[in-house]
Structure formats: C-alpha cells, structure tokens
Amino acid sequence: MGIGALNSWIYYWLSVVILTALLFFPASKMIWVLSVRRLERRRRETLSDEQRLGQLARARFIALIVGFIFALLFNYSLLGMSRFA
Secondary structure (H helix, E strand, C coil): CCHHHHHHHHHHHHHHHHHHHHHHHHHHHHHHHHHHHHHHHHHCCCCCHHHHHHHHHHHHHHHHHHHHHHHHHHHHHHHCHHHHC
C-alpha cells in the first residue's frame, strides 16, 4: 500500500463522516415525523411530549446507522475504492 492509496483511504473516511453528518438531520427529522404520525394514527390519540422525545431519540439512532451505511456504500462506489483494497 503506497502513500497514494493511504491518502485515498483518508479521503474516503473523511468523506464518509461528512456525508453521514449531512444526512443525519434531514433523515432523523423524516424518520421522527413518520414514526410519530404512525403511532398517533395507530393509537388514535396524540402522543405526549415524553413519548415524542422518546421517538426523537429512536429516530436519531436509526438515522445515524442508516446514514453511515449509505455513506459507506455511496462513497465506496463513487470513489472506486475497490481498486485500493
């Protein structure tokens, strides 16, 4: 593994972190809204503030995982990292 390959991997991981951070906020908001709406429709009542905060924490966790996996695969494909493996 040469210095060019090492720089490529550093750039890859940096771009994964940046893309994950950029995807986190809109994805967590979308997951939270869909989750709250689904629960309110299922229960036929509005959720309390405590329940909404619980759903927000859950949505943030899911958004972090989904965003990270998407960023890994997207950057791996976009940057052609298989040639450096």
